[in-house]
């Protein structure tokens with residue numbers, strides 16, 4: 001409903017171009033892998049943004065749903081099911097579990113909801129580490145097949161054995177996620193999420209079933225978390241309980257908060273920039289998390305809308321000053 | 327059109343509303359007055375499902391709506407405002423209106439995802455309606471403004487506006503002029519009359535006696551959660567029980 | 580029967596730890612309405628401070644415990660002032676996120692200094708003996724009786740001293756207390772001091788029995804949070820009963836059902852109870 005100014009559109013166009021050409025200039029395979037991971041995380045963080053940033057419900061079970069997707073794809077593709085079937089199936093299972101756990105969890109509010117979802121996440125993590133027959137226990141599952149090649153008549157097939165192909169595969173899913181999130185956020189339907197976040201009693205009083213609204217947001221978020229997890233499993237080729245651990249949820253949260261809640265650019269910026277930053281800061285060892293912890297606290301206090309929010313604020317200020325001058 | 331029957335509300339020990347019954351008639355402006363803490367806001371909360379009554383019932387056109395949730399009661403044509411101005415203050419004026427219009431539409435997930443023809447027409451319909459209502463509120467030029475940039479009076483107007491956007495049959499206003507100065511109060515009063523003249527029944531809680539006496543068709547007076555008088559403004563002015571309840575109070579504030 | 584008694588004994592010991600940790604958290608959550616999710620990490624840090632003074636600097640066990648209390652108390656004060664106070668007026672969820680930031684800081688700081696692997700604090704009272712077929716050690720009894728003593732002292736402090744009653748006044752009515760000239764910021768600092776200090780006591784008690792590790796804060800923090808939410812924010816009896824109860828069911832569940840899934844009990848119970856009663860067992864209002 002808000003049309004972006006021209007220079008913003010140009011910026012997005014440029015970023016898209018840079019993304020499309022990335023395999024040409026990425027320095028080394030290791031960094032390439034980090035970038036591919038970042039894009040997968042971006043999908044998960046966009047999903048987290050929907051429930052936390054836009055709907056205001058601190059779901060801390062996000063990695064658990066990422067885990068459902070990852071284990072789902074791992075188990076199904078190892079059983080011989082095509083990746084192209086397994087991925088939507090795993091994401092749907094993740095959404096379905098969200099639909100089941102959502103109603104009891106969403107009866108609670110605020111910190112209560114945060115802790116209930118976190119508790120659920122911990123259970124999933126413990127089960128993933130102990131249910132050896134299904135999840136492979138602490139060792140996890142490895143040797144997960146790469147995404148099934150897509151046959152193209154007369155030409156051959158698109159295979160996903162090399163990094164560029166995997167990168168484009170993930171990029172397509174990220175763009176798809178962004179497209180869907182954009183549709184949701186810039187619509188009256190999406191406004192109801194923000195209404196619930198902003199003023200729940202009023203939302204209720206103007207005819208919004210706040211419970212259902214939260215549940216829908218939760219289920220959509222979990223679908224995309226599962227989707228991201230499924231991609232992760234197929235690209236990395238191995239999963240272990242750490243993909244469902246609350247530490248991963250906290251990582252997602254760092255990406256989200258530092259990048260910027262309640263915007264579409266924020267999660268992508270956060271999920272892209274921070275893993276790369278983490279790699280660059282690798283020599284710092286455990287100091288890294290110390291650094292990010294401090295950054296997280298400082299951001300939530302001084303820039304609750306993260307990097308993107310701060311840039312927007314700056315932009316608005318400059319615009320206001322210009323207007324004042326003319 | 328709406329009747330309240332033997333409504334009682336207990337807040338652990340404190341009886342905020344007791345055995346209260348009254349009717350709201352089609353097309354009138356009914357005022358509910360009473361000293362601070364008399365239970366007026368609680369009555370609204372009971373009528374709109376925000377609170378569940380301890381006992382008693384609420385009917386609209388003979389239909390029992392007791393126990394329905396607020397979002398269900400709006401759909402019966404009863405809209406309300408809150409005593410402390412309540413808006414979606416992180417969003418723009420137009421967004422506030424669109425949110426309030428949402429339940430009238432079928433702008434759900436799938437329609438939104440695929441931008442179906444139904445989505446397009448309903449989306450346009452919602453936008454048109456929102457703008458029309460903003461025009462009626464005198465806020466058309468503020469459509470894209472963020473809430474904190476609005477004046478106190480504009481915020482009060484908008485709060486009424488988001489209740490009005492779905493054209494309710496009955497509008498419940500909880501102190502719509504609280505905190506406003508004389509001049510602003512008069513403008514809002516005029517506006518409320520305009521709403522009634524357009525065919526919306528109004529029930530208003532207010533402390534400002536002069537305003538109430540001038541606009542209400544009938545008045546219900548509460549004290550300690552009980553109805554102590556009901557009648558036309560002239561009857562209320564001379565009612566002994568009312569004068570006593572307000573003794574030392576602010577009858578002519 | 581002996582297994583049963585042994586599990587009950589262990590359960591009471593774990594329960595003592597849970598009760599103290601939850602007690603500190605319930606003060607902060609009930610009085611200041613701060614979801615201090617990093618509380619378990621304060622406990623963890625308490626264990627390491629004890630380790631530092633006992634094992635590295637060779638101080639006695641009891642002086643080290645006292646130092647740990649004071650150090651943690653000040654860490655708590657700083658945390659409140661730096662992390663939570665600026666977020667007073669912000670939505671609850673922001674404080675929660677800040678808490679996650681704070682716990683990451685605490686955990687990685689400990690990892691930086693002591694490394695990620697477990698450490699063992701020398702046991703001052705390693706003597707074990709058998710009683711009714713239960714194997715006990717003096718240190719384990721110390722955990723149990725020390726906890727009781729601490730709870731009694733805290734109760735006396737809150738009920739009988741002027742400072743304690745001031746804290747209670749703020750808990751009951753923050754605005755009212757402010758109007759009465761109570762310095763709410765000072766009460767906040769004090770509450771954090773007590774809360775973190777008691778966490779340090781719990782950690783110092785248990786550190787000689789088990790290995791301490793940077794990761795141990797997360798799970799006990801979550802459990803304390805769960806106990807507080809179920810027992811009612813700010814409810815001291817709720818925290819105590821909840822703590823012992825959780826210790827017992829975990830110990831019995833771990834002994835008879837499955838050790839691997841022991842932690843699932845607490846988290847599962849939380850979800851089940853909250854889905855039936857969204858504001859906790861004794862909770863009135865949500866936070």
Ligand SMILES: Nc1ncnc2c1ncn2[C@@H]1O[C@H](COP(=O)(O)OP(=O)(O)OP(=O)(O)O)[C@@H](O)[C@H]1O
Nearest residue numbers: 337340342360361362363364365366367368369409
């Ligand atoms: N949710 C609640 N819980 C407990 N007590 C309440 C609650 N809501 C209202 N009360 C009490 O019920 C009584 C009536 O309150 P109510 O807000 O209905 O009064 P009012 O007539 O609207 O007053 P005012 O003119 O000040 O707005 C008051 O004593 C109030 O403290």
Ligand SMILES: [Mg+2]
Nearest residue numbers: 366367368409
């Ligand atoms: Mg009122």
